[in-house]
Amino acid sequence: xxxxxxxxxxxxxxxxxxxxxxxxxxxxxxxxxxxxxxxxxxxxxxxxxxxxxxxxxxxxxxxxxxxxxxxxxxxxxxxxxxxxxxxxxxxxxxxxxxxxxxxxxxxxxxxxxxxxxxxxxxxxxxxxxxxxxxxxxxxxxxxxxxxxxxxxxxxxxxxxxxxxxxxxxxxxxxxxxxxxxxxxxxxxxxxxxxxxxxxxxxxxxxxxxxxxxxxxxxxxxxxxxxxxxxxxxxxxxxxxxxxxxxxxxxxxxxxxxxxxxxxxxxxxxxxxxxxxxxxxxxxxxxxxxxxxxxxxxxxxxxxxxxxxxxxxxxxxxxxxxxxxxxxxxxxxxxxxxxxxxxxxxxxxxxxxxxxxxxxxxxxxxxxxxxxxxxxxxxxxx
Numbered sequence: 001x002x003x004x005x006x007x008x009x010x011x012x013x014x015x016x017x018x019x020x021x022x023x024x025x026x027x028x029x030x031x032x033x034x035x036x037x038x039x040x041x042x043x044x045x046x047x048x049x050x051x052x053x054x055x056x057x058x059x060x061x062x063x064x065x066x067x068x069x070x071x072x073x074x075x076x077x078x079x080x081x082x083x084x085x086x087x088x089x090x091x092x093x094x095x096x097x098x099x100x101x102x103x104x105x106x107x108x109x110x111x112x113x114x115x116x117x118x119x120x121x122x123x124x125x126x127x128x129x130x131x132x133x134x135x136x137x138x139x140x141x142x143x144x145x146x147x148x149x150x151x152x153x154x155x156x157x158x159x160x161x162x163x164x165x166x167x168x169x170x171x172x173x174x175x176x177x178x179x180x181x182x183x184x185x186x187x188x189x190x191x192x193x194x195x196x197x198x199x200x201x202x203x204x205x206x207x208x209x210x211x212x213x214x215x216x217x218x219x220x221x222x223x224x225x226x227x228x229x230x231x232x233x234x235x236x237x238x239x240x241x242x243x244x245x246x247x248x249x250x251x252x253x254x255x256x257x258x259x260x261x262x263x264x265x266x267x268x269x270x271x272x273x274x275x276x277x278x279x280x281x282x283x284x285x286x287x288x289x290x291x292x293x294x295x296x297x298x299x300x301x302x303x304x305x306x307x308x309x310x311x312x313x314x315x316x317x318x319x320x321x322x323x324x325x326x327x328x329x330x331x332x333x334x335x336x337x338x339x340x341x342x343x344x345x346x347x348x349x350x351x352x353x354x355x356x357x358x359x360x361x362x363x364x365x366x367x368x369x370x371x372x373x374x375x376x377x378x379x380x381x
Contacts, residue, residue, distance in 0.1 A: 031065050056096075063085035083149065139160075158176075158187075181194065208232070245261055256292065259282035279296045303332050
């Protein structure tokens with residue numbers, strides 16, 4: 001009987017010891033003394049103990065301890081646990097009445113908000129220092145952590161994206177630009193960065209979706225309208241592209257580039273006359289518009305080529321018809337010549353030199369033809 005009583009007493013002692021309330025203040029003292037393992041052990045017990053698990057201070061202190069584990073020891077996942085703990089503290093005490101204290105030295109209120117702000121500032125400043133030292137990968141990591149702590153500051157995640165760009169990490173940059181957009185930023189540069197990544201990766205439908213969202217934010221922006229049109233053309237959605245171009249021209253009627261783009265679209269759909277009309281309108285607005293001049297010149301030269309093919313198909317007996325075609329060819333080349341001479345004045349390249357040499361030779365302008373050939377030889381040597 002005596003033995004039985006002894007065992008019962010021992011069991012009671014064990015149970016009593018197991019339910020001992022964790023000392024939260026001891027955890028904080030251990031943290032402040034650098035005894036982080038001890039602080040962690042105590043606070044981990046506290047969040048499951050019946051008497052402390054629903055106390056907002058338990059979670060508030062857990063947030064501080066785990067944040068310190070992150071900043072002091074770089075313990076994996078520590079900052080995530082810290083933010084979860086702070087969020088739990090706010091869930092239990094939304095007004096922070098039980099959490100709020102006043103710092104004896106500074107007189108400032110200490111609570112979840114002030115602690116989060118402190119660690120946010122720590123990481124943001126670390127990020128700036130790393131960026132200035134051109135340690136772009138580390139800068140991106142610190143900016144990302146700052147954003148994780150304070151997701152209301154979208155500058156942090158935007159800077160993380162640009163740090164990743166500087167580091168040459170396209171996947172990370174793309175991910176951070178998307179997070180910036182998801183955080184509510186509607187800056188034009190964010191849209192264009194996401195658009196550029198989509199186009200570079202040939203995700204044209206994604207790119208179109210992005211640029212349409214950008215257009216909704218910037219309905220008067222001609223640059224964005226042009227990007228949308230380019231993608232519609234790429235996707236062979238010509239009717240939508242033409243409608244978009246006509247709207248853009250209506251908004252900006254003196255934009256030669258828009259008329260050129262509409263000309264290209266019409267040419268792709270087989271409407272050469274309509275294309276030439278738009279190219280000429282572009283040149284009317286800007287006489288030095290190279291691409292429009294070039295396409296007009298090509299169209300006129302191709303017209304001469306078609307006549308040349310017809311002449312070459314004649315038999316030697318059809319001399320009269322051959323002479324008539326030669327007159328038409330020369331007339332067509334004379335129409336093309338001023339355009340190609342303008343192109344020569346704007347930009348010298350192999351195509352321009354070869355074409356001018358041919359036209360000059362066909363029209364009996366041998367000295368000018370030789371000059372073009374000399375320049376062509378010099379260009380190729």
